[in-house]
Amino acid sequence: MKFDYLAPASVEEALAALGEHGDDAKILAGGQSLLPVLRMRLNAPEVVIDLGGISSLRGIRDDGDAIVVGAMTTHHDVRDHDLVKEHALLVAKAAAEVADSQIRHRGTFGGALAHADPAGDLGAPALALGAQFVIAGPGGTRTVEAADFFVDLFETAIGDDEILTEVRLPKHTGWGAHYEKFVRVAHQWPIVAVAATVRSSGGSIDEAKVGLTNMGSTPLRAAATEAALAGASATEDGVRAAVELAADGTNPPTDLNGAADYRQHLARVLTGRAVLKAAGA
Known part of the structure; x- marks a missing residue:
């Protein structure tokens, strides 16, 4: 595969290169996503614009x-x-x-x-x-x-x-946090993962924020679970009802790693683990 390689020294130079080459160009950051795509011939840009020389980024x-x-x-x-x-x-x-x-x-x-x-x-x-x-x-x-x-x-x-x-x-100073990731093979993309951060006091959850990985075409917030966790005790019994809502409104894929309903089950289980660990339980 042949392409022109550009290494701008500033954001302004990079934007000018993008403006000149348009759809024929691809941005190269760390290359950990783009390079495999190029190797598999899934994309064939005429120009690659490398941001690696822009120290301000x-x-x-x-x-x-x-x-x-x-x-x-x-x-x-x-x-x-x-x-x-x-x-x-x-x-x-x-x-x-x-x-x-x-x-x-x-x-x-x-x-x-x-x-x-x-x-x-x-x-x-x-x-x-x-x-x-x-x-x-x-x-x-x-x-x-x-x-x-x-x-x-x-x-x-x-x-x-x-x-x-x-x-x-935004600063979440003093909040507990945990990322619970389920994979079949180490270092693999997660089949499902849950990101939870919790502000707690006196054994109770004051506020929780929960994000879901690979439960739809974009990352998702488990909004119903977040609302139900407010004021709950930071125990397995205390969060049980809230984490059962974790998969509400999700549309996970079905593929070789698991069916959609399997992923929804995982989301509930992993949310419980992530929330409790974030709360220090």
Whole structure:
């Protein structure tokens, strides 16, 4: 396969290249999703635009009520960063479960989210925390809420002439968190996974946020479970009724790894585990 390779030094240069080449171009972030697609001949771009040389897209910083993660920050750096562990622990927990060590050192936080694989590990935590996605385009930057960012299977709110530059994670300081992932083989995409973060006190759950992985064409919030968990005791009996609602409104796939009803059963079981571990029970 032949293609032209461009390595812009700034977001502005990258946007100009996208504007010039349009549908013939593909963005390269960490390459952990794009390169397998190219090897399998599932896509044949005429131009690959590599964002790896744009230093402004890497790094993690404190911005008042949010932690800001540059789109080109690796999963490894997200997992290990003190700010993420203190204020967005759920993301650190999920980043630790992404594939294997080699991929975590090469793959990027923004690249994985922009790829929008419903079985990806980072979409559900970002959705549960109410992340905001900062997108640059020819007309400037805009911010998209997580609920509006994931549009469909492998489809996001990022336009063809736009680039995801950073992700804002609202602070959940002091919240417990857990990412419960079910796989048949280590380092595999999850058959189902649950991202839960919990604010609790005195043995009771004050507030919970729960995201579901691979339970539809996009990451999903378990809204009914979240509502039912408010005020529940952080015990197996206390959360039982709430976690039974976890699969409500989901539309999981049926494939070689399991039928839809099997995935819905898994979602309920894994939600119970994730919530209790997040609550410290």
